[in-house]
Amino acid sequence: MTGEEFADATPNAGSLIQSLRDIGYSCETALADIIDNSITAGARNIDVLSNATADEPAVGVLDDGSGMTKAELIEAMRPGSSSPLADRASHDLGRFGLGLKSASFSQAKRLTVVTRKEGVTVGATWDLDLVAQTNRWEIQLHHDVSEIPWADRIGDQGTLVLWRSLDRLSGGITGDHARRAQHINRAMAAAERHIRLVFHRFMSEDRPPLAVRLNGRHLEPLDPFGTTFPSHQSERPDRLNLQHGDVVFQSFTLPHHKSINRAEWEDLGGPEGHLRSQGFYVYRGRRLIIAGSWLGLARQTELTKLCRIRVDIPNTMDADWKIDVKKASAQLPPAVRERMRVLVERLSLTSRRTYQKRGQRLVDEEYLPVWQRIQKDGAIIYRPDTAHPVFADFSARLPSELQDEFANLIGLLGSTIPVASLHADFAGQAEEVKADEAEDPAITQLAQAMIPRLIDQGTDPDRIPDILQQIDPFRSSWSRAEMIIDDILRSFDDE
Secondary structure: OOOOOOOOOOOOHHHHHHHHHHOOOOHHHHHHHHHHHHHHOOOOEEEEEEEOOOOOOEEEEEEOOOOOOHHHHHHHOOOOOOOOOOOOOOOOOOOOOOHHHHHHHOOOOEEEEEEEEOOEEEEEEEEHHHHHHHOOOOOEEEOOOOOOOOHHHOOOOEEEEEEEOOOOOOOOOOOOHHHHHHHHHHHHHHHHHHHHHHOHHHHHHOOOOOEEEEOOEEOOOOOOOOOOOOOOEEOOOEEEEEOOEEEEEEEEEOOOHHHOOHHHHHHHHOOOOOOOOOEEEEEEOOEEEEEEEOOOOOOOOHHHOOEEEEEEEOHHHHHHHOOOOOOOOOOOOHHHHHHHHHHHHHHHHHHHHHHHHHHHHHHOHHHOOOEEEEEEOOEEEEEEOOOOHHHHHHHHOOOHHHHHHHHHHHHHHHHOOOHHHHHHHHHHHHHHOOOOOOOHHHHHHHHHHHHHHHHHOOOOHHHHHHHHHOOOOOHHHHHHHHHHHHHHHHHHHHO
16 A cells, blocks of 8 residues: 555564563463473473572473474474464463463573484573573574483483573572572472472373472372362262353362361362362363462352362363463353352352261250350351250359359350451361360269250160260260260169
């Protein structure tokens, strides 16, 4: 067209490549992005390597995938090497063609890739300091890779991604080598759990399973749904057909913490605990991209902390879910919001039942609860039951002028429950909140008050130990309480 003028707007290499460093990766999300490429290349073994104590610290990801030719390597090193609009194989975990570069640059100024395919080995390096000097989109090619760390560990085929000049990963620490190493090792330790969680389905479902090692140590998959525990609950998958693919939902309820050992429970909950890890787990091609969020459909509560909903989407729905470059966040499409809301409501009821079932019997009159649970003006109040045998019997032995004062003291206990402190403790680690241990005289006094009342109600004496075993403090001190209860019951037999 005549009269129009055009000008060259090629991006400034030094400026744009620096901008790629600030997309928002952490060490763990950056490593996960590199592992994505290994899985897409068909790797069955992946080694995450680090040397934090060397004069020049390095981090590497080594795989036994298909490897690349020289032309394929050059293309892979190109920022934006593929379009997010292009059709992809269903197992392709990439999207923008930026992951390798942006993830690596977020942690280091030098990215080297060494790859072997059909017996030919070639390497290439992006050096951000060199790009800043030349302002040119140029990579250095390597045909001799003998001096590159860990390159000698590549097998018949495979790829090594190597980070050096770790200015970001080292926290900018330069002079103090010990402190720098500590900072890098801490980041790698945090990345370990992330890798176990993000790729757990590849590590457990594939045959043969994907093997991931960190400095030679095999990593076990971390299943957030607890399906390896017999006491977990799961519902049938639910499928929603949409224009760009199917969304598959499956609801799970974790086992109660008392049904698995403490180490497994804490590993399942992670550093932030189970309260923060409830909710939706969204997978793109079986790769986890969202871990533990209700996505605005519910609040995180103590009674729903066992809820998990697995959501599987194909990579054909990236635009619908607005998957970001890091593959660490997404947005809920309007078409699936209502279906997910129904799932949340249904699963939360299951979780509440699982979490509450151990205390459910205490509302049964047969179990003579010390505390009453009362709903009043929309609030839930816990109040000591002054009619309980242990209180009533003691009050009856008091002089009449002290009985009202005793009732006032019991009422005072109920009105001074530290509700705010309990909220804070339950929001952190609810399983750590425990009742104080009762002494033998207190257990004896409670048993002496309750056993006669149960017998007067016509309860079979043989059932009384089973009934009392369900109630604290008998339950929490059963080895001592059982002998006390047996002695009291024998005294009734003697009569």
